[in-house]
Amino acid sequence: MKTSKILFFLAVMFLSGSAFAQTSKMNPADFHGATADKKSYKVVYQLNTDDEKVIKATMRNINNALDDPRLKGKLEVELVVHGGGVAVFKKDQPYEAQLKELQGKGVILAECENTMRERKISRDELFDFISYVPSGNGEIIIRQQQGWAIVHP
Amino acid sequence: MKTSKILFFLAVMFLSGSAFAQTSKMNPADFHGATADKKSYKVVYQLNTDDEKVIKATMRNINNALDDPRLKGKLEVELVVHGGGVAVFKKDQPYEAQLKELQGKGVILAECENTMRERKISRDELFDFISYVPSGNGEIIIRQQQGWAIVHP
Amino acid sequence: MKTSKILFFLAVMFLSGSAFAQTSKMNPADFHGATADKKSYKVVYQLNTDDEKVIKATMRNINNALDDPRLKGKLEVELVVHGGGVAVFKKDQPYEAQLKELQGKGVILAECENTMRERKISRDELFDFISYVPSGNGEIIIRQQQGWAIVHP
Numbered sequence: 085m086k087t088s089k090i091l092f093f094l095a096v097m098f099l100s101g102s103a104f105a106q107t108s109k110m111n112p113a114d115f116h117g118a119t120a121d122k123k124s125y126k127v128v129y130q131l132n133t134d135d136e137k138v139i140k141a142t143m144r145n146i147n148n149a150l151d152d153p154r155l156k157g158k159l160e161v162e163l164v165v166h167g168g169g170v171a172v173f174k175k176d177q178p179y180e181a182q183l184k185e186l187q188g189k190g191v192i193l194a195e196c197e198n199t200m201r202e203r204k205i206s207r208d209e210l211f212d213f214i215s216y217v218p219s220g221n222g223e224i225i226i227r228q229q230q231g232w233a234i235v236h237p
Numbered sequence: 238m239k240t241s242k243i244l245f246f247l248a249v250m251f252l253s254g255s256a257f258a259q260t261s262k263m264n265p266a267d268f269h270g271a272t273a274d275k276k277s278y279k280v281v282y283q284l285n286t287d288d289e290k291v292i293k294a295t296m297r298n299i300n301n302a303l304d305d306p307r308l309k310g311k312l313e314v315e316l317v318v319h320g321g322g323v324a325v326f327k328k329d330q331p332y333e334a335q336l337k338e339l340q341g342k343g344v345i346l347a348e349c350e351n352t353m354r355e356r357k358i359s360r361d362e363l364f365d366f367i368s369y370v371p372s373g374n375g376e377i378i379i380r381q382q383q384g385w386a387i388v389h390p
Numbered sequence: 391m392k393t394s395k396i397l398f399f400l401a402v403m404f405l406s407g408s409a410f411a412q413t414s415k416m417n418p419a420d421f422h423g424a425t426a427d428k429k430s431y432k433v434v435y436q437l438n439t440d441d442e443k444v445i446k447a448t449m450r451n452i453n454n455a456l457d458d459p460r461l462k463g464k465l466e467v468e469l470v471v472h473g474g475g476v477a478v479f480k481k482d483q484p485y486e487a488q489l490k491e492l493q494g495k496g497v498i499l500a501e502c503e504n505t506m507r508e509r510k511i512s513r514d515e516l517f518d519f520i521s522y523v524p525s526g527n528g529e530i531i532i533r534q535q536q537g538w539a540i541v542h543p
Contacts, residue, residue: 115498117523118532127531132294132390141438141473145527148472148504152528159531166301167294167390192268198301217270221298221388222305225280225312226271228386233534235527236389236542237438237473285447285543319454320447320543345421351454370423374451374541375458378433378465379424381539389542 120154126232128224129163134171142172142237143182149235150189161186162227166196166220170203173210180211187213196220273307279385281377282316287324295325295390296335302388303342314339315380319349319373323356326363333364340366349373426460432538434530435469440477448478448543449488455541456495467492468533472502472526476509479516486517493519502526 127149131142146161163186165172172179173195187193193214199205200216207216217223228234280302284295299314316339318325325332326348340346346367353360353369360369370376381387433455437448452467469492471478478485479501493499499520505511506522513522523529534540 112493112499112519112521115500115521115523117500117521117529118536120528120532122535125531125535127534130388144508145472148502148525149527149531151504152525154524154532155528166298187265193265194268194270196301198304202297213265215265215268215270217268218307219301219305221302222273222308223270224388225278225302225386226273226307228280229275229278229384230271231535233531234387234540235436235530283541319451340418346418347421347423349454351457355450366418368418368421368423370421371460372454372458374455375426375461376423377541378431378455378539379426379460381433382428382431382537383424387540 117154120158122158124158124160125155126160126227126230127162128227128232128234129161130220130224130234130236131163131165131169131172132167132220134168138237139169139172139179143179143186145235145237146186146191150191160190162192162194162223162232164194164196164217164220164223164227166199169220170195170199170205170210173214175209175211183211184213194220194223196223270307273311275311277311277313278308279313279380279383280315281380281385281387282314283373283377283387283389284316284318284322284325285320285373287321291390292322292325292332296332296339298388298390299339299344303344313343315345315347315376315385317347317349317370317373317376317380319352322373323348323352323358323363326367328362328364336364337366347373347376349376423460426464428464430464430466431461432466432533432536433468434533434538434540435467436526436530436540436542437469437471437475437478438473438526440474444543445475445478445485449485449492451541451543452492452497466496468498468500468529468538470500470502470523470526470529470533472505475526476501476505476511476516479520481515481517489517490519500526500529502529 129142129146150159171177183193194217195214196219197216198219282295282299303312324330336346347370348367349372350369351372435448435452455461456465477483489499500523501520502525503522504525
C-alpha cells in the first residue's frame, strides 16, 4: 500500500515535471503576450531628453499603451519630465496639441521643479496646463514604490 | 421601503461616480506630486555608459532624489554600474569627490564584476572605496524583486 | 525595579541604534551584492533601438543576468522589442544564432504588433521563431504589474 502511494506520488511528480518542461518549451507562435487580469494598471513614463525622436517616441508609446486591447480603459499614466525633457512643455515647441490630447485621456503631465531652478526656467515659458512636482526623480521613485510600473522609452 | 433603498443606493453610486470623474479631471494646478507615506524608500540607479553627460546627470539625479522634501532622510540608494559606466569609477576620471560625497550620504557604489572581466580592467584602476557585485544586471533584477525602485537616467 | 527596566530598555535601544549606524556605514569591501533568496526571478528586457551597440549590449546583458551565480537556474526572461528595436528580429540582420541561443535558455522573444503596423513590416521579414504581443509598451507594463523586474540597457 505505502509503496504504491509512493510510486503514484513519483509518477505525479514526473508528469508535472514534464508538463513544466513543455510549457517552458512552448511554441513561440502560441505566445500572444501576458494576460492583464488586474482591474487597473498604473505607469510612469520618464522623459529626460530634448531629443525630438525620443520625445515623439514617448508620446507614441503612451498612446500605444493606452490603446493596447489588454489595457484599454484601465490604464492610468503619469508623464514625468525632468532634465532636458522640459523641452516638451515649452510654449515655443510644437507639442501643445499632442499634450492636450494625452491630458484629455487622463495622462498627468508633471514637470520637475528642480529642473526649473537648475536651468533657470520660468513657469511662464511652459504651457499653463501642466503640473509641477518637487523632483522628477523623487516622483518616479515614490510612484514605483506605490506599485506603478515604469517605462523609459 | 425597498424601492427607497434602491434609489438611495443608485444615488450613492451616481454621486461617487461623479466624484471619481472630478478627481480624474482634476485641475493640473492642484497636483503637486505623489505622497510619500512610506517609512523608507529604496532605489537602484543604473549607469551603463561612459557618456559624460549621462554620468553627470546620474549623480545630479541621485542628489535630487535624496534632496526631494518628500524623501529626505528616508531614501536608500544603490548606484549599479556596468558596461561603459565603469568610467565613473576610474582613478583617471574626475569623479572621486562627487562619488565620496554620494557615499557619505549612504549611497552604495557597486561595480559589475562581469564588466571587469569582459573589459580586462584591474581593480587597481578603480577607486578603492567602491563595492563589487557578481553582475550589474543580476543586482538590478534582485533589487527590484526585493521591492526597490529602478531609475535609469 | 521599574527604573532598571527602563534603563535596560534604553541601553538596548542605544546599542541597536549604534549597530544600525554601523551597518549603514559598512565597509564597501564587505558588500558583495544583494542576496537572491527567492525561489524564482522574472525580468523583462526592453529593446527599442536599432543601434547595434545597444542590441549587442542587451543580448550580452541578458546572458550576464542568466549566468549570475545568484540567479543561475531561477531566472525567467522576456525580451520585449518595439520601435527601432525590431531590427534585431529581421532576417537580413546577423542576430539569428544569438537569438536562438537565448531562446534555448528559455528567453521569450516578443515583437510589438503596433510597430509592425506603424512601420509597415511584414511578418515574412522577421525570423519565424519569435512571438508577437499586441503592444510592446502594454507588455512591459503588464509584466511589471505581475511582479517582473524591468531592465532597459
